[in-house]
Amino acid sequence: MDSGDNKFNRQLRSNLCDSSLERKLTNSPSVIVIGAGFAGITAARTLHDASFQVTLLESRNRIGGRVHTNYSFGFPIDLGASWLHGVGNENPLASLIGRLGLPLYRTSGDNSVLYDHDLESYALYDMDGNQVPQDLVAKVGETFEAILKETDVIRQEFREDMSIQRAISIVFERRPDLRLEGVDHNVLQWYLCRMEGWFAADADTISLRGWDQEELLPGGHGLMVRGYLPVLNTLAKGLDIRLNHRVTKIVRGHSGVKITVDDGRVLVADAAVIAVPLGVLKSNSIQFEPRLPDWKEEAIRDIGVGIENKIVLHFDKVFWPNVEFLGIVAETTYVCSYFLNLHKATGHRVLVYMPSGQLARDIEKMPDEAAAKFAFTQLQRMFPNASEPIQYLVSHWGTDANSLGSYSYDTVGKSHDLYERLRVPVDNLFFAGEATSIDYPGSVHGAYSTGLMAAEDCRMRVLERHGELDLFQPAMGEDVPVSIPLLISRL
Structure with missing residues (x-):
């Protein structure tokens, strides 16, 4: 085992594209987040605020993933997700939207x-x-x-x-x-x-x-009047985001991960958070080395992806x-x-x-x-x-190579527990996104909550390996004040 690990470690060093990446690997905890949708940006934001060195890779030329606010009409239009489902303090995303003062148009009450x-x-x-x-x-x-x-x-x-x-x-x-x-x-x-x-x-x-x-969270449903982009921009502020970086290969080993993008460049880190859409995982456009476990591949295969x-x-x-x-x-x-x-x-x-x-x-x-x-x-x-x-x-969520579907759902004969299997980490790979949320699949707040969970799992695992885990440090998110949206519009 030792010889294999040493060989992997030498491979990581030999493929570094510059010395700054080597410093990331050796001097401080580092994470590569793959996918700048809501889950990926949330994970990157959380780890960045925990003093990790974070690189966020996104295949598109924009952030947001299946959240896409378009301004070509001269005002915001969400071509993807546009609702907050559950307008209240039980929604993990509601307090953030509330602190930003973004207006919501309430489209319903609790009974749906x-x-x-x-x-x-x-x-x-x-x-x-x-x-x-x-x-x-x-x-x-x-x-x-x-x-x-x-x-x-x-x-x-x-x-x-x-x-x-x-x-x-x-x-x-x-x-x-x-x-x-x-x-x-x-x-x-x-x-x-x-x-x-x-x-x-x-x-x-x-x-x-x-x-x-x-x-289904209480509080009814609220339409994001100004679109979701202001929330994304707030989460993304100050992050190292690299657009047009399509990941093609993920190699994991005891000492870290090696990520290859489509132009051949290689990045390394202690761990990776994988927050790409389920449809992309299904397409096998990202090669995992070694292969993901059978139970993880089964979850990817058997959770449904719908199109709207x-x-x-x-x-x-x-x-x-x-x-x-x-x-x-x-x-x-x-x-x-x-x-x-x-x-x-x-x-x-x-x-x-x-x-x-x-x-x-x-x-x-x-x-x-x-x-x-x-x-x-x-x-x-x-x-x-x-x-x-x-x-x-x-919109073209079904044929867009960056999404290959809109969001997940339960197909006939398959267990709902597959969502949790998709979320469970594999070594130093951590998974996030709406399809990894067993409680809130298919939703923005589901993506947000799994981004937080993946970041916390990653933080604990990496700091443990670095010998820097502080048992008295509160888990991320514990000190975040809870509030409900400040402006509820009934236009």
Whole structure:
């Protein structure tokens, strides 16, 4: 073993690209963080503040990862994550947003029929452009809740897992009184479509056993009115961030890690925090030497990655009602659609079309212009005289090589414990990101909390090896004051 370790150590020294990196390895604790999304920046910030020498590598030409605030319209638009789910002091991210004084637009209270930004005001239309009465929508919502309760009974009865869609079919077989026809059926499909949007996946792939294992924090949902970038910039201030550095190889050994980027340069450190999206890990574009353990590879393989995109339409005038959501009900979830009305939340004349699952994958095959036209066509079903958009933006989270998906979800037959397996360190490699959060997968606060955890695990492990661990030093984050967001906007 000693000879192997010495050989690895000599290899690290021989591949140093400059003497400053050698000093990082020999004189003080050093960490390389891979991925400048929310989890990676949080881990880097925390370790930097703990006096570690931190280098943050990011494959994109910007920070943020799947959090991307775009300013091309002249005001902020989040093309990725845009909500704080759980506006209260139980959310680990809420206190940070509160201290920054960033406004939130509250889109719902605690009770979430849709498992997303629940509707306080909405307008739904059928395929012919007729508005669906709101009392009918509310009545179907109660039926949807009853159906979900019945699926829990099925979950208790069946030993084998199944999809949400299959469970709902069994409910209808047992409870024909819950079957709906005509427009009522179409509204029910719209509710299911919104549920699919929460997981960014189709109902026939979502696990009955695992779909509700996420911890939903109290306080409702808040839209980041000014976008998430101000939070990211605050966390990133003063960090050594190297953009356009795509990692291709990670070598780990007892004495440290060796990271190779796509131009052949090599960086070394005591440890690494890996905070790249699950879709990138699935693609095997990063080579691990030695291979990751089987249990880690299984977690990477078996956690699902869904796709939800945004097609943002900017108009010169408002022609839609002053509601939070607009939607089209239809016979299948694939044909249903919904738009977020940013004008109500931010004052900007913007509607955001949000396809997910198979529909999102199909739309990603289109050029941006065709995708924007498709979204506008859906809008015209509700408003035949709608004026054409003056600008548009289209996200591509599924085909973007830096993400290869939007966020994680539980697939049929796979354990929810896989999220924890993905988080568990391997030697001096520490893992972070929304897909490593067993309590808050798929969320920004999940990414944030795992960044904190990975940083603390890394700090303890590295200082222990350096013989510098102070048993009387409080764990990172213990002295952070807790507060709730200061400005809650109801624009």
